Amino acid sequence: MDVRAQIVMVFNLDKCIGCHTCSISCKNIWTDRKGAEYMWWNNVETKPGVGYPRHWENQERFKGGWVVDGKSLKLKAMGKGPTLLNMFFQPNLPKIEEYYEPFDFDYGNLAGAKAGDDQPTARAFSQISGKPIEEIQGGPNWDDDLSGSQIYAAQDPNLQEKQVIDSYASMFMQYLPRICNHCLNPACAASCPSRAIYKRGEDGIVLVDQEVCKGWRFCTSACPYKKVYFNWDSGKAEKCIFCYPRVEGGQCNACAHSCVGRIRYVGVLLYDADGVEGAALKGDAELVQAHRNLILDPRDPAVRAAAKKNGISERWLDAAEKSPVYTLVKEFGLALPLHPEFRTVPMAYYIPSLSPVLSTWGDTHKLLEHGMIPALETLRVPVGYLASILSGGNREVIEEALKKLIALRVFMRSANLKKESDSAALAEAGLDAAAAKRLYRLFTLASYDERNVIPPQQREEQDPERRKQQGGFGILKKTGRGR
Numbered sequence: 001m002d003v004r005a006q007i008v009m010v011f012n013l014d015k016c017i018g019c020h021t022c023s024i025s026c027k028n029i030w031t032d033r034k035g036a037e038y039m040w041w042n043n044v045e046t047k048p049g050v051g052y053p054r055h056w057e058n059q060e061r062f063k064g065g066w067v068v069d070g071k072s073l074k075l076k077a078m079g080k081g082p083t084l085l086n087m088f089f090q091p092n093l094p095k096i097e098e099y100y101e102p103f104d105f106d107y108g109n110l111a112g113a114k115a116g117d118d119q120p121t122a123r124a125f126s127q128i129s130g131k132p133i134e135e136i137q138g139g140p141n142w143d144d145d146l147s148g149s150q151i152y153a154a155q156d157p158n159l160q161e162k163q164v165i166d167s168y169a170s171m172f173m174q175y176l177p178r179i180c181n182h183c184l185n186p187a188c189a190a191s192c193p194s195r196a197i198y199k200r201g202e203d204g205i206v207l208v209d210q211e212v213c214k215g216w217r218f219c220t221s222a223c224p225y226k227k228v229y230f231n232w233d234s235g236k237a238e239k240c241i242f243c244y245p246r247v248e249g250g251q252c253n254a255c256a257h258s259c260v261g262r263i264r265y266v267g268v269l270l271y272d273a274d275g276v277e278g279a280a281l282k283g284d285a286e287l288v289q290a291h292r293n294l295i296l297d298p299r300d301p302a303v304r305a306a307a308k309k310n311g312i313s314e315r316w317l318d319a320a321e322k323s324p325v326y327t328l329v330k331e332f333g334l335a336l337p338l339h340p341e342f343r344t345v346p347m348a349y350y351i352p353s354l355s356p357v358l359s360t361w362g363d364t365h366k367l368l369e370h371g372m373i374p375a376l377e378t379l380r381v382p383v384g385y386l387a388s389i390l391s392g393g394n395r396e397v398i399e400e401a402l403k404k405l406i407a408l409r410v411f412m413r414s415a416n417l418k419k420e421s422d423s424a425a426l427a428e429a430g431l432d433a434a435a436a437k438r439l440y441r442l443f444t445l446a447s448y449d450e451r452n453v454i455p456p457q458q459r460e461e462q463d464p465e466r467r468k469q470q471g472g473f474g475i476l477k478k479t480g481r482g483r
C-alpha cells in the first residue's frame, strides 16, 4: 500500500445556478493577461450542449485520454511513431474557433468619437489580432441556458434520448462547472516530451513547470477534458493550478470561495497509489467502483501508519478524517467522477442533479408528498444522460445516488413540515435518520469551514529527498513525472 494525499473538489450539480462567478474570480486572478484571453481554467457549461471547447467530450475528434491496450494503458492519440511525427504538427488540437475568438469592445469610442449624426457604438474587436469582429461567433458558454438548443444541445454526445429536447415539456437543463481534475493518471503529464508537467507529491496538484515547457502542446491534445491551454504570447502551456498559493495557506480555491450556490466542497482524500493503474484498466461499468476502492479510510490505523511513513503529516491525516469530500465520495457514494471512461482517474467529483423540477410528467410530486420514492424513469434529467457523463454508462451507480438524494428530500420535507418522518424511504436508499441529517447539513447549512477542510502545507514536514528516491508515484513512477 502506497498511501498518498490528494486535495479534491466536489460539485453538487443540483445547486449550481450558472452565475459564472467562479469563472470570473478565476479569470481575474490567473488568466487576465496577454495570450490567456480565451482561457477559462474554471468554466461553466450548459448541459445538454457541446461545451467549451466545443465537442470536448468527443474523443473520436480529439483523441484525448487513455485506452486499454491488452493488459496496459496507452494514450489514445499517441504511440511512439505518431509522437515523433506530431512533434511539429498536432492534428487533434482544438482550433481557436472551437474555444472562441476572444473579444472586447471599443468602449473608448463611446466617449471619444467625433461629433456626428449617429450614436457612437462600442464595436467588438479580436483580442488576438486587434481587428474588428462583425459578428461574434462564440463565447465560453455559447450554449447558455439552452439558447439554440436544437443546434447545440442536440449535438451533446451524452444525449441518447434526443426527443427530450424536441418538446418544451420534456426539456431539461443543468450546469456543469469544470476545472482541471488533477487526475491520478494524468494524460497531460504522461504525454509531455519535455517532462514539464508533474503531479505534486504533497497534495496531488498537477502543474506545468513554465521554465521547462517547450510548447509542444501534446498535453493539450492528450487531456480529454481539454484543460491545458496554449498561451499564444508566451508559447507555453498553462492550466488550472488548483489555486495552490491559496491552498498552501489553508484557504480554499478562489472558485470555491466565491461560489454563490455554495455547491463546492474541498478536502483531502487518501488513496493507494499502487492501485491507480489497475483501477484505470477496469471495464467502463466498473470504473466508479474502482475509483472508490482506491480511496482509503483515514480512520484505519494501518492506513494512517502507512501514510505517516510516506511523509503525510498528522494535520493532513486529521483533515482527511474531517473531509467533506470523503463523506460525499466514499462514505455515501453520492459524488461521481466526470467521464471516468477517459481513464485519467479524475479527482473532481460531481453529485448528479435532480433539479430543476423533479419530474416532467406523472405523479412524482404526489408521491413525494406521501413520502414515497418516484420511479427514476420519471425524473426530469434522464438517468442514461447522467450515466453517460458520470459513471461510464453504469445506470445502477446513478440510480443508487439519485435514490439517496430523493429519500433525503422526502425525509427532510416531512421533518420540516413537522409531519411524522417516514424512515422507510431512507432505509430503501440505504440511509438512516442520522445520515440524512448529516447530509442535509452538508448540503444546506454547512459553514465555510465545514465545506472546505484544507490543512495548510507544512513543507518542513515533507521530505523532498525521499520523494525524489521514490521517483514519483502511482502510474507516474514509470515515467518519473510525479514529484
Ligand code: SF4
Pocket: 179, 180, 181, 182, 183, 186, 187, 188, 189, 206, 222, 223, 224, 225, 226, 227, 228, 239, 344
Ligand atoms: S484534467 Fe487531468 S489530464 Fe487534463 S490537465 Fe488536468 S490533470 Fe491533466
Ligand code: SF4
Pocket: 015, 016, 017, 018, 019, 020, 021, 022, 023, 044, 175, 177, 258, 259, 260, 261, 262, 263
Ligand atoms: S459560482 Fe457556483 S453557482 Fe455560480 S456558476 Fe460557479 S459553480 Fe455554479
